Amino acid sequence: MIFQPRLVLAGVSCLALAACGGSDSATPQSPQRTAQHAALPAPLLQLDTERIGAGAGFSAGLSTDGTVYAWGDNQYGQLGQGHLASSLLPQPVRGLSSVHALAVGDYHILAMRRDGTVWGWGSNHYGQLGAGNRMNGATTPVQITGLSSVRTLSANSFLSVALRHDGSVWTWGRNGSHSSAQPVRVAGIADAKAVAAGAEYVLAVRKDGTVWGWGSNNYGTLGKRPGNYAHPARVDGINGVVAVSAARQHAMALRTDGSVWTWGTNMYAQMGVEGYQLAPTRINGLPLPPNGASGVRQIATGAYNSAVLYSDGSVWSWGANHYGQIGDGSTSHRKVPARLNTVGNVVAMAVSDGFVIFLQADGTALGTGANSMGALGNNTRSNTLLPVPVQGMSGTAPLNLGASRAK
Helix, strand or coil: CCCCCCCCCCCCCCCCCCCCCCCCCCCCCCCCCCCCCCCCCCCCCCCHHHCEEECCCEEEEECCCCCEEEEECCCCCCCCCCCCCCEEEEEECCCCCCEEEEEECCCEEEEEECCCCEEEEECCCCCCCCCCCCCCCEEEEEEECCCCCEEEEEEECCEEEEEECCCCEEEEEEECCEEEEEEEECCCCCCEEEEEECCCEEEEEECCCCEEEEECCCCCCCCCCCCCEEEEEECCCCCCEEEEEECCCEEEEEECCCCEEEEECCCCCCCCCCCCEEEEEECCCCCCCCCHHHHEEEEEECCCEEEEEECCCCEEEEECCCCCCCCCCCCCCEEEEEECCCCCCEEEEEECCCEEEEEECCCEEEEEECCCCCCCCCCCCCCEEEEEECECCCCCCECECCCCCCC
16 A cells, blocks of 8 residues: 555554554443444445554454454454454454444444445443443444544544544544543644544644644643643644554654654653653654655554554564564564564554554455454464464454555
8 A cells, every 4th residue: 555645544543543452341331223224335445554453352354345344352342243242253243334444442443434424333431432322332333423524533442533524523432531422523623634543632633744632641642741631732843744643652653754753651662762752752763765654554553562564565563562462473572663574565554452463465464462352363362472364254264354455
C-alpha cells in the first residue's frame, strides 16, 4: 500500500491504527437485538491498515470480500457471534457484510460499510457503541445512528472516533472525565485529515500539519503537563504531520519527511528514546525514507510497544517483550528500534498490550506474543516468541483475508 493522505483507523484507526489494551473488571453485558442490513457489493478496500485490529485478548480481520472475522476473548460479545463464548479460531461476524474498514477498542469493534454506515458490537460500558445508552452491549452488530459521510474510524479503550469527509471529528464513549453514549461533534476541529483514539484522549491532524489533542492527559499524551483538556489544544513543538497513533501512555506522529516523533511516558521504552518526553521528540535509529512519508505504510502504538512499517514490507519495533510480542524469539525488552527479521511483506499490523498481529501482502496473517485468550487465532492458548500463522475456521490451513490491493 502506498501512503495516502486519507488516514487512521485499533485497536486500532489513520495511517496509524492504534491498537489498544487494558483491563475491564465489569461484568459481561446482556446482548442487544441483532441488527441486520441488506447486503451490498463487496467494497474496494483502500487501506490495508483498516483491515486488521487487536483488542484486549482478541483480534479481528477484514477480508477483501467485506467479511469481518474475529477470534479470541468474547466476554462482552466482541466477536459478534450472538453469544459470549470465546473462540481460538477466526469466526465470521454475524449479520454484517460489505464492510470497508475496521477499528478495534479494548472490548468493542467498529465497522464502516461501503454505504457509509457505521456499526458496532461488544462492550458498551461508557457508550462506546453510540447506541444512546451505557447499559447493554451487543453480541452482534448494531448500527450507530447520527453518522454519515464517514471517512475513517478509530477506537481505543472505551472510546470511539469518526472523521467525516468534511473534516469534522465526532466522538462517543469515554474521553477523560467526559463520556457520551452517542456521537457528538468536537467543537474547534473542522479541518482534520487524520485522527487517532488513545486511552481516553484523541489526537487529530489538521490540514496544516499541526496536531491537536483533548481528553485525559495523565501521562503527557497531549504533549503537555498532566491534566485533562476538555477542548482541543495544540501539541506544541511539531508540524508537518501526516499521521498519528495513540496508545495508553504515549503517542507517535509521522512527518512529511518520513521521520517519526513521540511523546508521553516511557516506562517500558515504548517511546524508543531516553526518558519521559512531554515535548515531541524524534525517534533516532529509524530509516528515513528517501521519498519521505510515502515510504512509510504505518506507525502503530500499543500500551507498551511501538512499531513502524515501511513500504518495502519491513517492520521496525521496540518496547516491552514480556510475552514475546516483539516476535524476535526472545523475551528481552528492546529499548531502541531494530528491524524485525522474522516477518516480511507486511502491509499492516495491530499492536496490543501483549501481542501483535501482522497482515501480509498475500492476505495471510501472523501473530506473536500473549495468547492465553486465543488472540493469535492458532487454535491454542500458548504464548509464542515468534510469529505464527493465524488459522482459518477449520484450523487446518491459514486464514486468508485476500491479497493486498496496494500498488
